[in-house]
Amino acid sequence: MNSIAEYFTDLYKGISSLWAGMRITGKYFFSPRAIVTQQYPENRKTLKMEDRFKGEIIMPHDADNLHACTGCGICEMNCPNGSIEILSDRVANAEGKMERIIDKHIYHLSMCTFCGLCVKTCPSDALAFGQEFEHAVFDRNKLTKVLNQPGSKLRKEAK
Amino acid sequence: MSEEIIQDVIIGESEDYIINLGPQHPSTHGVLRLEVCLKGETVKYLNPHVGYIHRGIEKMCEAITYQQIIHLTDRMDYLSAHMNNEAVCMVVEDALQVEVPERVKYIRTILDELNRLASHQLWWCAFGMDLGALTTFFYGLRDREHILDIFEESFGSRLLHSFNTPGGLMHDVHPNFQKRIKDFIKYFREKLPEYDQLLTGNIIFQNRAKGIGYMSKETAIGYGVTGPSGRGSNFSCDIRKIAPYGVYDKVQFNEILETGCDTFARYKVRMAEMWESLSILEQLVDNIPEGDFTAKMKPVVKLPAGEYFRRVETARGELAVYVVSDGNKNPYRMRFRTPNFSNLFVMNEIASGYKIADLIAISGSLDLVIPDIDR
Ligand code: SF4
Ligand code: SF4
Numbered sequence: 001m002n003s004i005a006e007y008f009t010d011l012y013k014g015i016s017s018l019w020a021g022m023r024i025t026g027k028y029f030f031s032p033r034a035i036v037t038q039q040y041p042e043n044r045k046t047l048k049m050e051d052r053f054k055g056e057i058i059m060p061h062d063a064d065n066l067h068a069c070t071g072c073g074i075c076e077m078n079c080p081n082g083s084i085e086i087l088s089d090r091v092a093n094a095e096g097k098m099e100r101i102i103d104k105h106i107y108h109l110s111m112c113t114f115c116g117l118c119v120k121t122c123p124s125d126a127l128a129f130g131q132e133f134e135h136a137v138f139d140r141n142k143l144t145k146v147l148n149q150p151g152s153k154l155r156k157e158a159k
Numbered sequence: 160m161s162e163e164i165i166q167d168v169i170i171g172e173s174e175d176y177i178i179n180l181g182p183q184h185p186s187t188h189g190v191l192r193l194e195v196c197l198k199g200e201t202v203k204y205l206n207p208h209v210g211y212i213h214r215g216i217e218k219m220c221e222a223i224t225y226q227q228i229i230h231l232t233d234r235m236d237y238l239s240a241h242m243n244n245e246a247v248c249m250v251v252e253d254a255l256q257v258e259v260p261e262r263v264k265y266i267r268t269i270l271d272e273l274n275r276l277a278s279h280q281l282w283w284c285a286f287g288m289d290l291g292a293l294t295t296f297f298y299g300l301r302d303r304e305h306i307l308d309i310f311e312e313s314f315g316s317r318l319l320h321s322f323n324t325p326g327g328l329m330h331d332v333h334p335n336f337q338k339r340i341k342d343f344i345k346y347f348r349e350k351l352p353e354y355d356q357l358l359t360g361n362i363i364f365q366n367r368a369k370g371i372g373y374m375s376k377e378t379a380i381g382y383g384v385t386g387p388s389g390r391g392s393n394f395s396c397d398i399r400k401i402a403p404y405g406v407y408d409k410v411q412f413n414e415i416l417e418t419g420c421d422t423f424a425r426y427k428v429r430m431a432e433m434w435e436s437l438s439i440l441e442q443l444v445d446n447i448p449e450g451d452f453t454a455k456m457k458p459v460v461k462l463p464a465g466e467y468f469r470r471v472e473t474a475r476g477e478l479a480v481y482v483v484s485d486g487n488k489n490p491y492r493m494r495f496r497t498p499n500f501s502n503l504f505v506m507n508e509i510a511s512g513y514k515i516a517d518l519i520a521i522s523g524s525l526d527l528v529i530p531d532i533d534r
Pocket of ligand 1: 068069070071072073074075076086121122123124125126127
């Protein structure tokens, strides 16, 4: 007798608990406004990442193709993964003194862990984070980038 | 008991069946291999094999500076990245006797709790999914997204933030930070009861979770099981209470303890901790003082020779960091006592004697993060 009562209470409890869950899923099923899914990649055009999003390291250049990197190598030193290589040249400046300039600022995206130390420690604020995040390529060499654009120069601060 | 096991390993019984659960099994949540000895469907003993994702983080730390170590600790328990960062930062600050600004302490504590919430939400999704309730996965992730968006707005990354640095934070939080957290608290207070209706009250779930994986308080202490898993066995081990750091001494919250000692008790602890985290957030979010986001630090951090030790409560238990310094800019030895390592090895004790299907529920209730075990 007891077991029959137990059987039915279990059945009742089971169905009611199932109903409690189904009510929630049902509620969302019938309210399209609650949909949170983003239709990526269809929404690529309107998709905007946050300003601080760490997608990759970039070196901002202004309209005259000038950047702020002096080639000091501090970012290279601070990078824990060796993802930055600085190739610098020595050239004579106007007064005839030898000066260090940046030749290539090589950035290996494939080795970067986005720790942000290079951006933070750069004394001339030459680096920044870019918002690009679609980095998938078939050849990993494509992930090695030269950050200073060809022909770009160091921006001389107005004195 | 142990002799018996040793004999079984060496000789084995003819009707025993040894299978490997993992390293690619979805319910091990990573590359963990459990060598399970079965008698029929009953687990006789199991033997965890770790090390598949060992990266030598402790050794790598010896070659890099303290600022650089931060980004490695993200990758131990990636779901508690912020707490891991904070532990290392606090060791360094202790050693240098730097007083971090009050603002930093508040923000760090808020981020701790947000991170704990995000981690518990993910655990809830995955636990439901382990037991066959796929719906939970979507509902949990839906809410977790709100926290990750706050993270993304303030420090650019969603999972591995590297936002702490010895002495403070990398940069200040976004101006929207407070407002978004308040929105989130309001939002999540409405959504959290849904979790109970969907899963906690469900009879199928209860029948599967109750009464399995019994871990007595003695076992928990003996194996050093901390965090929600330990507190499910009534073992009071919350570092936030025992040795408050950040501003945990200024907020009111309860340490959640359950006496059930089974899988369901551990489940209930985590559910209750989500409510506690919300209330901690509520108390802090309006009171963030103005000030600097970092203390004045030298560009090259060198710890005075000596030994330093600090513990924090991550989402999974007690993380302790032990540093031996010889006065250089790199540590001489760095040691992490990670919570998941201890939590894993209790598994043989609490899962043997139960069915293999229960093993999945038990391992889910321990909330293991494998990279934290292997580090
Ligand atoms: S990016 Fe900055 S830190 Fe790196 S070499 Fe250029 S100026 Fe120096
Ligand atoms: S973000 Fe970190 S890992 Fe990446 S290049 Fe900069 S310093 Fe190196």
